[in-house]
Amino acid sequence: MAAGQKLYPRATVKKIVKAHSKRHVAKNVDVLIFLDYALFLQTLMKEASINAKQAGERGISAKSVKKVTELSLAKFRG
Numbered sequence: 001m002a003a004g005q006k007l008y009p010r011a012t013v014k015k016i017v018k019a020h021s022k023r024h025v026a027k028n029v030d031v032l033i034f035l036d037y038a039l040f041l042q043t044l045m046k047e048a049s050i051n052a053k054q055a056g057e058r059g060i061s062a063k064s065v066k067k068v069t070e071l072s073l074a075k076f077r078g
Contacts, residue, residue, distance in 0.1 A: 008034055036076070044072045 013030040047068040048060050057064060 040072065040076050043075065044068065047072055 008030075010030045013033060014025055017029060017033065018025050044065065045060065048065045051068050052060050052064040055064065
């Protein structure tokens with residue numbers, strides 16, 4: 001990724017979070033949300049990979065991701 005290139009629109013994320021929570025949001029809340037999202041995706045793919053290997057699949061399929069989605073979501077609910 002080139003220097004100065006953004007991963008996501010910070011202002012848009014803040015506006016969406018503020019609109020849904022109807023509360024004041026901290027200065028760097030968008031960064032924390034992005035990092036939590038990245039960690040969730042990493043965990044989801046890791047669990048899907050384990051599930052696919054146990055099922056004898058050659059790679060990760062949509063089926064293996066769907067099987068572990070609820071388990072991964074449960075880990076990240078606060």
